[in-house]
Amino acid sequence: MTDKHITRRRFLLGGALGAGAAALGGCDLKRTDDAFGGVLRSAESLTLGAQRRLQGKHTLAREYTEADISPHFRVNGTSMPDSPIYADLLGKRFVDWRLQVDGLVARPMAFSLAALKLMPARTQITRHDCVEGWSAIGKWTGVPLAEILRATGLLPAARYAVFHCADELETTLDGSGRYYESIDLVDAFHPQTILAYGMNGKDLGVGHGAPLRLRVERQLGYKQAKYLMRIQLVDSLKDLWGGNGGYWEDRGYEWYAGI
Amino acid sequence: MKAEKNIVLVRRHSLVTRLTHWINAACLGVLLLSGLQIFNAWPNLYWGQYGADGDHAFLSIGALRGNGAPRGVLRLGDAAIPTTGVLGVSKLGGDTVERAFPAWLTLPSFQDLAEGRRWHFFFAWCFVANGAAYLLYHLFSGHLWRDLVPTRRELAPAHLWHEIVAHARLRFPQGEQARHYNVLQKLSYLGVVALLLPLMVLTGLTMSPGMNAVAPFLLDLFGGRQSARAIHFITASLVVLFVLVHLAMVLLSGVWNNLRSMITGRYAIRESDIHHD
Numbered sequence: 001m002t003d004k005h006i007t008r009r010r011f012l013l014g015g016a017l018g019a020g021a022a023a024l025g026g027c028d029l030k031r032t033d034d035a036f037g038g039v040l041r042s043a044e045s046l047t048l049g050a051q052r053r054l055q056g057k058h059t060l061a062r063e064y065t066e067a068d069i070s071p072h073f074r075v076n077g078t079s080m081p082d083s084p085i086y087a088d089l090l091g092k093r094f095v096d097w098r099l100q101v102d103g104l105v106a107r108p109m110a111f112s113l114a115a116l117k118l119m120p121a122r123t124q125i126t127r128h129d130c131v132e133g134w135s136a137i138g139k140w141t142g143v144p145l146a147e148i149l150r151a152t153g154l155l156p157a158a159r160y161a162v163f164h165c166a167d168e169l170e171t172t173l174d175g176s177g178r179y180y181e182s183i184d185l186v187d188a189f190h191p192q193t194i195l196a197y198g199m200n201g202k203d204l205g206v207g208h209g210a211p212l213r214l215r216v217e218r219q220l221g222y223k224q225a226k227y228l229m230r231i232q233l234v235d236s237l238k239d240l241w242g243g244n245g246g247y248w249e250d251r252g253y254e255w256y257a258g259i
Numbered sequence: 260m261k262a263e264k265n266i267v268l269v270r271r272h273s274l275v276t277r278l279t280h281w282i283n284a285a286c287l288g289v290l291l292l293s294g295l296q297i298f299n300a301w302p303n304l305y306w307g308q309y310g311a312d313g314d315h316a317f318l319s320i321g322a323l324r325g326n327g328a329p330r331g332v333l334r335l336g337d338a339a340i341p342t343t344g345v346l347g348v349s350k351l352g353g354d355t356v357e358r359a360f361p362a363w364l365t366l367p368s369f370q371d372l373a374e375g376r377r378w379h380f381f382f383a384w385c386f387v388a389n390g391a392a393y394l395l396y397h398l399f400s401g402h403l404w405r406d407l408v409p410t411r412r413e414l415a416p417a418h419l420w421h422e423i424v425a426h427a428r429l430r431f432p433q434g435e436q437a438r439h440y441n442v443l444q445k446l447s448y449l450g451v452v453a454l455l456l457p458l459m460v461l462t463g464l465t466m467s468p469g470m471n472a473v474a475p476f477l478l479d480l481f482g483g484r485q486s487a488r489a490i491h492f493i494t495a496s497l498v499v500l501f502v503l504v505h506l507a508m509v510l511l512s513g514v515w516n517n518l519r520s521m522i523t524g525r526y527a528i529r530e531s532d533i534h535h536d
Contacts, residue, residue, distance in 0.1 A: 043381035051469040059472040064308065072313035127308060127484060129468050131372065133301030134311035135484050218472045252373030258469025259380065 048256040052186065061192055061217035064125040069200060070136040073128075075207035078167035078179070081227050086166045094211040099148075099195070103162070103232035106153030113197060113211050119143040122194050130221040131253065140215050141198030146189045148231070154185075158233040161188045162240060163214055166227035169247060181225040182237055182245040182255070183216055192217040195228065220257035222248045269438060271526035276402070279393040280521060286386035287498065289378055290459075292366035294495060295359075296375030302359035304492060308483035317489070320359035322347045329357055383463065390456060406440055407449045413442040431512040437528045447501060455498050462491040 089097045094113050102108040123141040145161070162182045170177030187193055193216050197204050204210045209226025216223050223246075237243060242250025249255045272280075303316035310316065317336060322329045331347025333340045344350075349361035351369065362368040366378055397403045412418065422443050425431070432441055440448070464470045465477040465487035481487040509517045520526035 037377070040377040040381045043377070043384050046384055047380060047469075051467075051473070054473040055469065061468060061472045062475050062478060068308055070309045070311065070314070072311070074311040074313070127468070127471075129466070129484065130301070130311075131376070133297070133488060134303075135309045136311045137309045218469050220468060248373075252371070252377075254376070259464075259467035 044254045044256055047254075047259055051256075051258045055218070057186055057189075058191060059218075061126055064127065064137050066125065066139070068137050069125060069139060073136045073138050073200075073208070074130075074134065076130060076221065078169060078226065079207045081165075081167035083166060083168070086227070089166075090206065090210070097211055099212060099228060100230040101148060101152050101233075102230070103234055104155040104158035105149075105233050106155060107151075109152050111148070116143050116195065116197060116212070119147050122191070123198075124192055124194070124215070124217070126192070126215065126217045128221050128224065131248075131257065139200050140194060140196040141201075142194035142196035142212070142215065144191065145193045145195055145214075145231075146191070148195065149188060149233075154233060157235040158185070159235050160184055160233070160237055160245070162232045162234055162237070162245075163225040163228055164230040164232065165225050166229050176241050176250070177247075178241075179225060179227070179247045180241065181214065181223055181247070182234075182240075183214075183219075183223065187216050187218070190216070190218070218258060220259075222246070222253065223257050265530040266527050267530055268525040268527050270524055271520040272524050273400070273402070274524065275393070275396045275400075277521055277524060279389050279396075282389045283386065283393070286382045286389060287502075289366060289382040290386060291495060291499065292364065293375045293378035293382070296365040296367065296370075297372060297379060298492065299359045299365060299370060300372040300375075304489040305485040306482070306489060307485050308478070310485040318492075320346050322357040328355065331357075383460075387460060390452075390460075393452070403449075407445050407452075409442050409445045409449075413445070418442065426508075429511055434529055437526075447504075451498065451501055455494055455501070458494045459491065459498070462487040462494065466491065 098110040098112055099116065100108070100110050120143065121141055122144055123139060125137065125139045127135050127137050129135045149161070160182045161184075163180060165179040165181075167179050168175075168177045169179055183193070193214070195212050196209075196215050197212050199205065199208055204213060209224075209228070212228040213226040214224055214228060234240070237245035237255075241247075244250045245255045246253075302321065303310070303319040305314055305316050316334075319334045320342070321332055321334070323332055329348050330341060331343040331345065331349070333342045333346050342348075345361055346359060348355060348357055350356070351358075351362040356362075358370060365375070367374050394403075419442060422441055426443060431437070461477060462481060464474070465481050466484055471478055471484070477487070478484065481490055516527050
């Protein structure tokens with residue numbers, strides 16, 4: 001340990017930088033085809049496996065007190081979905097809005113906002129951690145996703161819940177810029193995984209995803225899909241948009257956002 | 260003249276020490292550069308559980324857009340330090356870009372948080388596996404206790420002061436004394452392997468919402484997720500400081516001998532003339 005030397009270290013750092021640039025050049029064109037990119041990506045399943053093993057199914061995320069709530073909760077991503085359909089729903093205070101639940105369920109159903117509010121509710125004060133690095137604490141009220149899935153029932157093949165949203169983060173011809181997210185059944189049935197219609201004691205505002213957003217508290221902010229329109233139960237994420245299970249996942253981010 | 264004959268090669272570093280040392284150096288290099296890429300996505304540090312725009316950041320790196328070209332600025336508390344060219348505003352491929360750390364300090368060079376995270380977490384796993392191998396082997400081999408923990412005599416203020424003065428005058432131990440680490444080496448190596456590097460891992464894990472559910476006490480230990488993020492950054496800066504001093508010492512105290520010992524394990528010392536006369 002006493003000893004080492006500068007040219008060797010420089011060489012290692014330089015090599016790492018060079019390899020990084022090379023890997024990225026490839027990744028920019030087609031991330032998944034890059035062999036070295038694949039090696040780097042293997043860390044995600046290691047992290048998922050390790051965290052799931054340590055967590056067990058129902059370990060809870062930290063819940064805070066009213067005094068801990070952020071004075072100002074940052075609005076991130078879409079602040080107002082740019083679509084005539086959403087404008088119409090918002091104009092009528094979401095009375096015509098329905099949450100469709102379909103795919104690999106026993107009984108496809110549509111829930112109105114009023115119906116969701118009549119179901120058992122959970123309120124939790126939790127921390128929202130953006131992948132960028134900032135955090136904000138808020139109080140969320142909503143119906144546990146488990147309640148919805150018990151109402152519809154699941155077919156045996158169902159493995160993931162996919163959340164389709166009203167907002168488009170990137171305007172594209174094929175619609176691939178529409179926001180969507182997915183979680184597996186471990187998180188779907190976690191007691192803190194709720195579909196929130198209330199925030200800090202009021203109805204969920206447009207900036208934070210009105211009328212309904214997902215809270216999946218053991219993962220980062222981009223999993224907390226806003227402006228929910230439809231929940232689809234699937235056996236694989238391959239056939240949806242980019243095939244990686246989410247808007248940001250299709251743009252290189254990890255599907256498992258536990259770190 | 261006759262000293263030429265008295266140079267002997269001693270076994271200095273075990274194979275495990277040498278191997279884990281170089282793997283660690285490579286991991287830390289990638290972790291630092293990809294860490295700065297991640298930092299660039301939100302170049303503000305806060306103290307406490309939360310922190311976003313509207314909350315008070317004790318450190319932030321940004322760009323001022325007034326008349327003319329944008330200027331880089333590092334804000335630390337109430338102070339605003341101009342840093343154009345390096346922090347806040349720098350060059351990327353001939354263009355002036357607004358980014359906290361410059362392209363030559365981040366991995367990848369251009370702004371790509373997703374890719375920076377992939378690098379960071381893959382090498383974090385390598386770093387942890389390598390560090391665990393190092394600690395386990397050296398706990399059981401006795402290296403940690405025998406070679407890194409200072410003796411009571413070495414920690415006496417007079418001895419410490421003597422070593423500090425000798426280092427400042429660039430007089431390094433010779434002969435028999437060079438067979439072992441001196442007390443300043445012991446303290447700095449022990450500080451890095453037993454304090455700074457474990458702190459990097461723990462503050463890193465405290466930023467993980469998944470790990471918060473497993474080990475909520477980490478949030479209390481570091482005073483919140485944003486505090487942990489700040490400590491992660493400060494500790495990384497201390498590791499960089501260690502590496503700079505470490506490299507300087509390697510260069511000043513006989514670069515080829517030091518390098519050979521960290522690659523082959525053999526270190527040359529000049530045996531004292533007394534033994535031979």
